[in-house]
Amino acid sequence: xxxxxxxxxxxxxxxxxxRLSCAASGVTISTYAMAWFRQAPGKEREFxxxxxxxxxxxxxxxxxSDSVKGRFTISGDNAKNTVYLQMNSLKxxxxxxxxxxxxxxxxxxxxxxxxxxxxxxxxxxxxxSS
Numbered sequence: 001x002x003x004x005x006x007x008x009x010x011x012x013x014x015x016x017x018x019r020l021s022c023a024a025s026g027v028t029i030s031t032y033a034m035a036w037f038r039q040a041p042g043k044e045r046e047f048x049x050x051x052x053x054x055x056x057x058x059x060x061x062x063x064x065s066d067s068v069k070g071r072f073t074i075s076g077d078n079a080k081n082t083v084y085l086q087m088n089s090l091k092x093x094x095x096x097x098x099x100x101x102x103x104x105x106x107x108x109x110x111x112x113x114x115x116x117x118x119x120x121x122x123x124x125x126x127x128x129s130s
Contacts, residue, residue: 027119034052036099047113099120
């Protein structure tokens, strides 16, 4: 059984920081493509960041949406089987429910599409006050 459990959301002021965690079981984050998406009220779920191991190397390819590039960082701790999203310089527009996702695909142009993902967490709320 696959389980992705997000945590770390909350209320923060503009320009503040938060770190989200996604604890995975039933999938191995070092072999799956892992990503963060978010969904604001009345909007579609949108891509935030993804991470996929580059072949058999120790390196990971990472992709970010233009709206978060330079402010957010995706990372992972393989020993803990946990993926993180460090969010800095937060803005009110970042307010949304943030979801962790896992994909069995071995190749994609960026793993930016919701349809590429097989497993989803329940989400964690992030609210940025102005």
